[in-house]
Amino acid sequence: MSKEIGNVLKEMIKEKNMTIFSLAKEVGVDRSTLQHFLSGKRRLNLEDLQKIMVALNLSKDKKKLLYALYENEYDDCEVLKNSHDIFALYNEISAQTNQKKMWIETEEYLVKTQLASEKARIINGQVKIEGIIRSCFMEEMGRNEDAHVIMSINFKHYFLYELIMRISCHNHRCGKIQNIIPLVNKKKLGNNLDILKTVLLLKSLTNIDYEPYYFYSGTKIYDDISIIVPNYFITSKQVITIDRDFESAIIYEDPEILDYYQKKSQMILGKCIPFVEKESAQWVDHTLPAFEKIKKSTISEKFIAFDQLETILDQSANPQKKGVATTISPQETGGILRSSISVLRDGVVGSAKNLCIRYHVNEEVVEFIILNRMNQSIQKLIVREIGIVIVFRDFLNYLPQSVHVCSPEEVKNSLRNIRSVVNGIKPV
Template structure:
C-alpha cells in the first residue's frame, strides 16, 4: 500500500463509491483500477488522477490532501518535500522597496526588545565583565553581543566574524539593521549540506540558511559568507560543546549551538589567538556567493559569465527581453552619463546579438508572470536593468520588443506561470544552468545586486524544481503568445489615441 492508495481506499469506503462506476468514469480496466487501489501502481498521468478526484466529489481540503498523497507516491517523500520547500522559498522571496511588503526588513528596528539590549545611544560595558566571563543565559549572551557589535560599528574600519549556522535570529536581525559609522566588514563561515538535508518540518537546510542571510544583502552590508560541507545536525547539534564563535576586533564570544551558554573574552592575546583559529578554518572554506552590481557607473566587465553564460532556466516577473534590445534602442535609451558610453553600447550590441540567437534557438526556458509583463507594457521598464541607466521605453519601443519575443512564446520557450508562481515577487530574477547561476534583486538603496551562486547544491535544487514544472504550473506557448499579442494590440491602440 502507499499513502495515495490508503487515502483512496478510505474515500471509497467513506463515500460508498462503487469501484465499477469509478473505473468506467476513468476509462480504466478492472485490473488497473484495483492495482491503483491496492498501491501496486500509481495513476498513469495527472489526467487519470484528476478523473478519480472528480468522481470522488472531494471538498477543497480533501482534494489538497489527495493531490499531496498522489505526488508523494509518485515522486517519493524526499523529492516531493524538497520541491515544495523550493517553491515556498521562491514564493516568499522579498518584494521590492517601492512600497511593497518586505518580509524581514520593515520591522527590524521594532525587534529591539528592551529586555534584550539597550538603545544605540546607551552602549555601556556589561557589568561584572572581566577578561574571561562565563555566559549562562540566552538573555545575557544577547546583551553581550549587542555590546560588542555596537562597539565595533563605531570604528572607522570594523570587522566582525561569525562561525555559526545562520539560525541565530537575534544576531542576524541586529546585523541587518546596523548603520556603521565607518566601514564594517562581516565574514560568516558555516556548514552546508551536500546532500540537501532537511529539517523535521521538511525545510531544506541550505535554502533555509540562504533565506536567513539575504537580509544582509538587502541591507547592503559588506557581508561575505563562506561554506564547508558536513552533516549539519551531527556537526552543530550533537554534544559539540562551545562550537560557535562571534568575533570583533576587541572581543570574542564562544558559545553552544543553541546560544544559551558561552564565554566572553576580552584579553587581547586570547582574542588574537581565536582570530587566528577562525582564519585557519575560513582558509579551508569556499565563498558561498560572489556579490556584485549588475550594472555599475564605475566599470562593467561585459565578458563576465553573468552576461555571457546561457541559462537553462530563467524565472522572473517579466519575459526576458534584454537579448532583443538592438543598437538603435540602446543608443536612444541609455543615459549620456553611462560610463564609456559609446564603447559600452558597442560591446552590449555584440553580446545581445549572441544572446538573441540563443533565445531564438530555444536554448533557455523563460518563465514569467502576467502581472510582470503587463507592468512592462504599462511603464516601459525592464526590471533587471537599473532604472538610473536608461529612460523608460516609448510605446513604440515596447511594441517592438514584445513583437520580438512572440516567436519564442509560440515555440514554447517563453511561458507564463500559473498558480502559485504567478504571484512571484517582482524583485526576483533567477537564472541557472547545471554549473552556473545568479539571483538579481534590488537592495534597500534600490541598487540592483547580483549574487553569483558558487555552491552546487543550491544550483541543483533550483534546477530540479524549474525542470519539473509542467503544464499544471505553466500556460502553453500558444496561450502565452495570445496574452503577449493582447498587450501588443492594446499598446497599438494607445499609440493611435496619442
C-alpha cells in the same frame, strides 16, 4: 491513480451533472479508461487530469485540491519537499528585498561594561549571552566603515539575523561581517535552503559588506573550528566563545587572546569557500521570469508567475514593447535567446517583479537576480555550492511536468479572461 483522488473526481462529476461517457468524450479518452482512472486501477497522467478540470470548469479551490492529491502520488518525496521549500524561499526573498522593515528596538544587555577590570568572565544563560553579543555588535558597528565582525554562529539563533538587518536600517555604512557557516553534505540531513535564504537576504544588503563562507560539518575544517569552540563572535575589542548549547560563554578583552582568535579565525576563513558571490548589473526595465533554466547560451526555459500573463498579452498586442526579459548576462547579448515559456499556477509564487532564480546547466551555477525598482538597481547573487545547485537542477527538471505549471488550456482561458476584462466584457 489512488482511490482518494478518484472518489473526489466522482463527486465533482456528479455536481456538474455530467456522465462518464460525456466527460470521456470531451477529454478525449475511452469511457473504460476514464472509469479505470476513477476506480484507481490505472494511473492518471497530469495532462488528462488538467483536461478533466477544464471540461468540468472547476473553481480555483477545487483545482488546488486535485493538484494537491495528484502531487501526493509523486514518487520522489525529496523533490516534492525541495520544491515547496524553493517556492517558500522565493516568496520570502521577493517580499523582503524591496521593502524597508522597521526593526523594533529591544533592550540591550550592556553587561560587558562590567568587564573593565577582568581579563575574562563566564556568562551563563542564553538570554544573557544574546545580550552580550547584541551589545558588542552594536558597539562595533558604531565604528561604521571600520567595523569588522567575525562569527561562526548558526542562524538557528534568529536574533543574529534580526540584529544585522536592524543595524542596516539605522547606519549608512556598517563595515564588514565575515560569517563561517557549517553545511550538511548528505541529502538525508537537509537541503540547506533555509540557511541559503537567510544568507541571500543579508548578502543583498548594500550598506554592509557581508561575507558568508561555508564548510561541511564532519570535515577536517570542522575539527579546526572546534579547536576554537563551536560558536564564537569576534570584534575589534572582544572575543566571545560560546558552547554548543548556547548555555554558557566566556568573553575576553585581553589583547593577546584577541590577537590569537583573530589570527586563528583568518586561517580558518582561508580554508572555507565563499558561499554567495555578488555582482552588480546594468539596470534594464524588463520583466524577468520567476525561474529560468539556461541550457546553452541561446536556449532557455522560462517559468513566469501567473500575474505576469498580462505581459504576454501586452507583448502580443504591441510587438515593439519589451516583454519578459531574456537575459542580463553579457554572453547572451550576441544572439537571440530562444525560449519556451511556461506559466506557474496562480498562488504558487507571489509577485515576480523583484526576483528571478536562474540555473545555468553548463556552468552548474544558480543565480538570484534581485531587482530594486525604487533605485533602479540589479544585484546578481551567485551560488556554486554543489548541494544547492543539485537541488535547483532537480527542481527545474521536475517543474515542467509538475502540477505547479498551467496547462495550455488553462493559459488560453486565463488570457481570454484578461482580454475580456481589458475590453470591458464579463470574463468567462
